[in-house]
Every structure is written in structure tokens, then in C-alpha cells.
Amino acid sequence: MASHTGKPPATHRNDILHRRNDEDAVPNQGADSDEAAAAWGRCAEVLHDNDKSRLQGWKEEIDMLLVFAGLFSAVLTAFNVQSYQLLQPDPTDITIALLMQISVQLNSFTVNPSFINSTYPGHPALQSTFVAPPYAVRINILWFASLICSLASASISILVKQWLNQYSYGLIGASHSRETARLRQYRYDSLVKWQVLGILRLLPLLLQVSLALFLLGLVDLLWNIHHAVAIVATVLIAVLLLFSTFTIILPSFSRDCFYKSPQALGFFLLVQQVLRMWRASCRVMSSVLESSWVALSLTDHINLYFYQVAISRWLYEASIRPTYYSWREQERESVRNEPSVLDWHILSACDALKMDDDFLENTIEPCFRTVAVEVVVPCYDDILRHRVDDLGDLRQTWTHNRSVKSVNAALSLTLCTLEKLNTGDQKYHEDQLCILRRLDTLWGSIGDYEVEYPATARLLDGLAEMFLSQFDRRCHEVCNIFPQITRNDLPLNSFIHALLAHVGEWSTFLDLCLAGLQVATSENLPSRDDEEVHNQIRQILSSLREYLETTESKDRAAYWFVRDMKRICRQILLVAQTFPGLVAAPGELATVLRRATEARVAELTDEHWELLREIYGIDRRMLWDDLVALAAMKDSSAQLEASGAFNSADWVFEFLLGSTWTDFEAAG
CATH class of the missing domain: 1.10.287 (Helix Hairpins)
Structure with a gap:
């Protein structure tokens, strides 16, 4: 009984160990399944990687502190060797004082015949009157305190490094198991409990205090030696101390301040x-x-x-x-609070580092689709700016070798940008318009190679779906882009739907008609005998003819109507030459154009013709030649007569024989 009461802690510990062994002996209680063991191993690997990087950072910081502390202590020692002498009387000062006393005594001698007498008293306790100057005391206090802080920082740094080595012993390089994770966590809990991290943070603070004490002592010394030198040193030291103070204070009041020490x-x-x-x-x-x-x-x-x-x-x-x-x-x-801006900077930085087209298309673009719409344009501009010198002049500054991958990646990212902006509200319409203009310039920069680019088909379908039916300038920009493209899979049918949506808006309607006809007459159209293509062209021409017969068209100013007429005539001639079997449709349209033109020419003044000639290069004769060319299309009379489009009159000969250049000129 006495033995049990004599060692209660050991007995209690043995009971715990026996109980733990009994628990381990129970089947399936202490053993981990393969899946659980693998999971614990992954946890141990995560902890191992974290410890490895943190220990490396801590040790590098300690090494840097040791180097600074060693150099600074050496400098301090040189100053202290000279400063502590100010606390002791100078032997040369005592010698000089004694010589002065002897000289005074000799000068005070009185010589009489019977004796020699001195009237100046002696000073036997001259050495005991020395008192160190106050500035010397202050300087030595500051400098020796600075030296002690510096040496303390170096000494504690060595101890902390030894503690960290003991922390990593048996962990770095060990197998990633549950037992290893437990050992690591036990050591880390002890490290936190005993404030090792706090001691580590104290080391640079000691060196900062040591430096401040040294600089204060240096200023005190200089002010007691020479004021001019002291002023210069004080200003420089004040700037240094202010900078250090601000770097300590600013992170507490500015979230993104990087001066975190x-x-x-x-x-x-x-x-x-x-x-x-x-x-x-x-x-x-x-x-x-x-x-x-x-x-x-x-x-x-x-x-x-x-x-x-x-x-x-x-x-x-x-x-x-x-x-x-x-x-x-x-x-x-x-x-x-600011995830979208950070996402933008991440993608821009990754693209700048890699500058690889596959990485742009396969990695950055999927991430780009998930960023917020408000940062889409600046992110797109940054990525494009990595490949050009000036976004405002893509045609002259396209610096890439124009490979298929490069252009395809740029076009794919452009489509992605437009799709993201299309999900936003109206405030992003101007951004879309800017990118469409840039895309128009990009076509001119990459030349006639777009047939090879896989992204072009997706881009064209996306542009047609998003913008051709819009009642704004975006539709005009898309109409300017499509005629430059020579692919064989252009979305011609999209122009038909857009035409129906824009009936009543002459400028947009005309741009869509002409762009659709330019697409239809592309050299790379799959089949010119395709009945679906023929029907689409007939529908475009029919829509244009019906619109010219409406009141809204007749109300359009004669100046603008004649300007647009030249574009219409040229495009109809190209359609007639490309699709001879469809001459009836352009023939009917030519008749309407002739009547509308004759009515509008009479409204033009000489000033109007002068402006048309100077700005657009259009004069009476040129307009007449275009109308005559329309009338003189080959085989048009036979085609129209066979189709029964006109019952008794042949519109070609009616036009040629019923009107002459003189009549037309007179009408103008």
C-alpha cells in the first residue's frame, strides 16, 4: 500500500499505457484501411511540403540576420574602443596640468638673500578632480547598449536555428505516414506553445533597436564635435528613421501595403x-x-x-x-473583395510569362471565360498587347510570325471576349464596338490566310448571331468585317434574318444587304449551283427592291440616295456575273433602281454633284454608266421573257431605247 501511495504519478501513467495497449489490441480499432492510410499519407505530404518551405524561409532569414549582426557588431566595436576612453582621465592631460603647475610655481618664486620662497600653492590631489563629460556618458550608454542588442540578436539567432534543426530532425525525407504526421504535429504544437515564432520575430526587432541606438549616439557625438557635420548627419539619419517608421506604421492602415515585417x-x-x-x-x-x-x-x-x-x-x-x-x-x-481584378492580373501575368499560343488557347481561354465581365476588356487588351506594339495600330505593329496557331488563338480569344461582354448590360456596348473595330484591323493585319484558321467559323457564327440583328453601330462594324473574309462557310442565312429585323433603317439595312451579297459572291463559296444559296440571294435582292419602293426610301435625301446607289449598282452587277441563272432578280431590282435614280437626280443641285465628286468620286457620267451596265447584262432579255416577269415590254431595250445620256444629263 505504501508503494502505491509513494509513486502515484508513475502508477497513473502505467494505467494509461496499459489501457492504451488494451485499446490497440481490439480488432479493427487501431489499424487503418488502405484508403484511410493513403489519405493520411496525403495529409502528411501536405504538412511536409509546408514545413519544408517554411523552414527554408526561416533559416534564410536567420542567416541574413547573422551576417548583418556580425558586420554591425564589428563596426560598433571600433566605435566603442574609442568612446569608452572618454570616461577615463587622459594621462596626457594630467602631465600637462602638472607642468603648468610647475611653471606657475616657478614664476611665483621670490628670491631674497637669505631664502627662496614661492607664493603659489601646490595641488597634490589634482587627479581626483576628473569628471567625465555628460555627452561621453550618453554616447557610451547608447553604443554599448547597441552592441549588446546586436550580440544578443546573433546569439539568439544561433539558438533558434538549432531549435529549428531539431524540429526538422527525422521529418524531412521521412516517409509520409500517419505516425510521421503525428510527430510533426506534436513538435509544431510545442513550437507554438513555447513561442519560438515570437522569438524569431524578435530577432530583426533587436537589430533595428541596435541600429537606432547607434545612430542616436553618433548624432550626439557629432553635435559635441562639429555642428556643420552634425547637421548633415542628423538630416540623413532622420530620413532613414522616418522611412523605417513609416514602413512599420503603413501596413496597419493600408491593406495592400507590402512593407510587412x-x-x-x-x-x-x-x-x-x-x-x-x-x-x-x-x-x-x-x-x-x-x-x-x-x-x-x-x-x-x-x-x-x-x-x-x-x-x-x-x-x-x-x-x-x-x-x-x-x-x-x-x-x-x-x-x-476584389477577385475579378486579381483574376485579370493572374491571366495577364501567366500569358506574359509563357507567351505560348497553345497555352493561351488551352489554358488561359478557359479561365478567361470565368472572369467577371467588368475586367474582360482590360485583360483582353493586356494579352493582345503582349503580341503587338500598339493596340491603336494593329496593322503596323503585329509582331508575331502570323502562324496559324497564333492567329487562331487571338481570334478565339476575341470571340470569347465578345461573348462575355454580350452577357453584360448596355454599358459594355461601347467596349464591344471598340473590339469589333480592332478585329476589322486584325483581318487586314493577318492577310488572306483566314481559310486556315479553325476559329474563324466559330467567330463568324458568333458575330452574326450576336450583332447582325442589333440596332446600333455594332451591326455596321460586323457588316464591314464580313466582306473581307474569304471562307467557304460564311453564315449567309444570318444576313437574311438581320435584314428582316432592320427594315426601316436604311443605313443598317443597306449595309446588311451589300455585305450579304458580298458574302454570296465570295470566291470560296462551296457551290454556286446550290438552290438554298440561290433562294437566299433572291430574298436579299427582293428585300432590297421592296424597300426601294416604300415611302421611307422615297423620303430619303437625294444626296445620300445617289451616294448609296453606286454601291448598289456595282454589287448587283457582280451578283449577275456570278449567278447568271439569277438575272431575273437583279433585273427587276435594276428597273426599280433606274426609276428611283431618275427621280432623285432631278433633285440634286450643282453643289451636290460637286460634293459627291470630291468626297465619293461620283459624277453624272459614272452613275449613268452603272445604270447602262445593269441594262446591258448578257442574256437578261431572254431570261426575263421566258420567266414572264414582264408581259409585253423588254426592260433592257425599253431602258436603252427610251433613255439616252443626253436625256439623263438634262434630267440632272
Whole structure:
């Protein structure tokens, strides 16, 4: 019984060990399944990788501190060797004082016949009167304290490095198992419990304090030696100390300030603690004011009541603002507050580092589709700027070798950008318009190679679907892009749907008609005998003819109508030459054009013709030649007569024989 009471701790420990062994002996209690063991191994690997990077950072920081502490201590020692002598009497000063005393005594001798006498008294205790000057005491206090802090930082750094080596012993390079993870976690908990990380943060602070003490002593010394030198040194030291002070203070008040050091962290934690105390006081004051609302509202002091309510609300808002216990918490909240900007910078930086077309198309573009719409344009501009010298002049500054991969990646990203902007509201229409203009320039930069680009088909379908039916300038820009393209899979049918949507808007309607006809007459059209293509062309020509016969068309100013007529005539001639079997449709349209033109020419003045000639290169003769060319299309009379489009008159000969250049000129 005595033995049990004599060693109760050991007995208790043995009971725990026996109980633990009994638990391990139970089947399926202590053993991990293969899946669980693999999961624990992955956890151990994560901890191992984290420890490896953190230990490397800590050791590199300690090595840097040791180098600085060693060099700084050597400099301090040289100064201290000279400064401590100021605390002792100088032997040469004593010798000089004694010689001066002897000289004075000799000068004071009185010589008489019977004796020699000196009237100046001696100073036997001359050495005991020395007192060190105050500035010497201050300088030595500052410099020796600085030396002690520097040596303490070096000594503690060596100890911390030894502790970290012991922490990593048996962990780095060991197998990733559950037991290894337990050992690591046990050591890490001990490291945190015994404030090793706090001691590590204290080391650079000691060196900063040591440097500050040395600089203060240096200023004190110079002010007691020479004022001019002291002024210059004081200004430089003040700038250095102000810079160090600001780098310590700023991170506590600016979230994205990068001047985060151990001493700045200490100040940050101090500020956060003060804020927590202030916000607790705000909560108390707010609750006190709220409790007095009812009593105050029953009185006649209405203005004071509302003033008190406003103060209470301000106190409440101040009390609920967050405080932080580390920079990591603050950074996490900042990242959550501006994810879109960070995503933009990530993609731009990755593209700048890789500058690879496959990486752009297969990695960056999928990520690009997930970014917020407000950063799509700047991100797109940054990526495109990596491949050109000037976004405003793509035609002259396209610096890539124009390979298929390069252009295909750029076109694919452009389509992705337009699709993202199309999901936004109207404020992004101007951005879409800017990108469409840039795309128009890009076609001119890459030449006639777009047949090889797989992304072109998707781009064209996307442009037609998104913009051809829009009632704004985006539709005009798309109409300018399509005629430049020579692919064989152009979305011609999209122009038909867009025409029906834009009936009543002459400018957009005409651009769509002419762009559709230009697409139809492309050299790479799959089959010119395709009946579907023929029907689409007939529908475009029919829509244009019907519109020319409407009142809205007749109300259009003669100047603008004649300007557009030249474009229409040229495109109809190209359709007639490309599709001889469809001459009836352009023939009917030519008749309408002739009548409309004759009516409008009569409205033009000489000033109008002068402007048309100077700006657009159009004159009476040129317009007449275009109309005659329309009338003289080959085999048009036979085609129209066989189709029964006109019962008795042949429109070609009616036009040629019923009107002459003189008549047309006179009408003008």
C-alpha cells in the first residue's frame, strides 16, 4: 500500500499505457484501411511540403540576420574602443596640468638673500578632480547598449536555428505516414506553445533597436564635435528613421501595403487591439443611447432626439467593423473583395510569362471565360498587347510570325471576349464596338490566310448571331468585317434574318444587304449551283427592291440616295456575273433602281454633284454608266421573257431605247 501511495504519478501513467495497449489490441480499432492510410499519407505530404518551405524561409532569414549582426557588431566595436576612453582621465592631460603647475610655481618664486620662497600653492590631489563629460556618458550608454542588442540578436539567432534543426530532425525525407504526421504535429504544437515564432520575430526587432541606438549616439557625438557635420548627419539619419517608421506604421492602415515585417506585425497587432477596445466602447455607448431613445422621444426635444439617433447609429456601425488577429485574415478578406481584378492580373501575368499560343488557347481561354465581365476588356487588351506594339495600330505593329496557331488563338480569344461582354448590360456596348473595330484591323493585319484558321467559323457564327440583328453601330462594324473574309462557310442565312429585323433603317439595312451579297459572291463559296444559296440571294435582292419602293426610301435625301446607289449598282452587277441563272432578280431590282435614280437626280443641285465628286468620286457620267451596265447584262432579255416577269415590254431595250445620256444629263 505504501508503494502505491509513494509513486502515484508513475502508477497513473502505467494505467494509461496499459489501457492504451488494451485499446490497440481490439480488432479493427487501431489499424487503418488502405484508403484511410493513403489519405493520411496525403495529409502528411501536405504538412511536409509546408514545413519544408517554411523552414527554408526561416533559416534564410536567420542567416541574413547573422551576417548583418556580425558586420554591425564589428563596426560598433571600433566605435566603442574609442568612446569608452572618454570616461577615463587622459594621462596626457594630467602631465600637462602638472607642468603648468610647475611653471606657475616657478614664476611665483621670490628670491631674497637669505631664502627662496614661492607664493603659489601646490595641488597634490589634482587627479581626483576628473569628471567625465555628460555627452561621453550618453554616447557610451547608447553604443554599448547597441552592441549588446546586436550580440544578443546573433546569439539568439544561433539558438533558434538549432531549435529549428531539431524540429526538422527525422521529418524531412521521412516517409509520409500517419505516425510521421503525428510527430510533426506534436513538435509544431510545442513550437507554438513555447513561442519560438515570437522569438524569431524578435530577432530583426533587436537589430533595428541596435541600429537606432547607434545612430542616436553618433548624432550626439557629432553635435559635441562639429555642428556643420552634425547637421548633415542628423538630416540623413532622420530620413532613414522616418522611412523605417513609416514602413512599420503603413501596413496597419493600408491593406495592400507590402512593407510587412516582424516589427510592422507587432504594431499591427497593437493597433488591432486598440480598435477592439474602441469598438467595445462604441457598443456600450450605442446601447446606452438606445435605451434613452424612448424617454427622450416622449419629450419635446425632437431635434436632440434625432441627433442622438444619428450618433447611436454611427457608434453601432463603428462597433461592427471587423478586427484581425493576423495579416492572413486581412489578406483573405481583401482577396474576397476584389477577385475579378486579381483574376485579370493572374491571366495577364501567366500569358506574359509563357507567351505560348497553345497555352493561351488551352489554358488561359478557359479561365478567361470565368472572369467577371467588368475586367474582360482590360485583360483582353493586356494579352493582345503582349503580341503587338500598339493596340491603336494593329496593322503596323503585329509582331508575331502570323502562324496559324497564333492567329487562331487571338481570334478565339476575341470571340470569347465578345461573348462575355454580350452577357453584360448596355454599358459594355461601347467596349464591344471598340473590339469589333480592332478585329476589322486584325483581318487586314493577318492577310488572306483566314481559310486556315479553325476559329474563324466559330467567330463568324458568333458575330452574326450576336450583332447582325442589333440596332446600333455594332451591326455596321460586323457588316464591314464580313466582306473581307474569304471562307467557304460564311453564315449567309444570318444576313437574311438581320435584314428582316432592320427594315426601316436604311443605313443598317443597306449595309446588311451589300455585305450579304458580298458574302454570296465570295470566291470560296462551296457551290454556286446550290438552290438554298440561290433562294437566299433572291430574298436579299427582293428585300432590297421592296424597300426601294416604300415611302421611307422615297423620303430619303437625294444626296445620300445617289451616294448609296453606286454601291448598289456595282454589287448587283457582280451578283449577275456570278449567278447568271439569277438575272431575273437583279433585273427587276435594276428597273426599280433606274426609276428611283431618275427621280432623285432631278433633285440634286450643282453643289451636290460637286460634293459627291470630291468626297465619293461620283459624277453624272459614272452613275449613268452603272445604270447602262445593269441594262446591258448578257442574256437578261431572254431570261426575263421566258420567266414572264414582264408581259409585253423588254426592260433592257425599253431602258436603252427610251433613255439616252443626253436625256439623263438634262434630267440632272
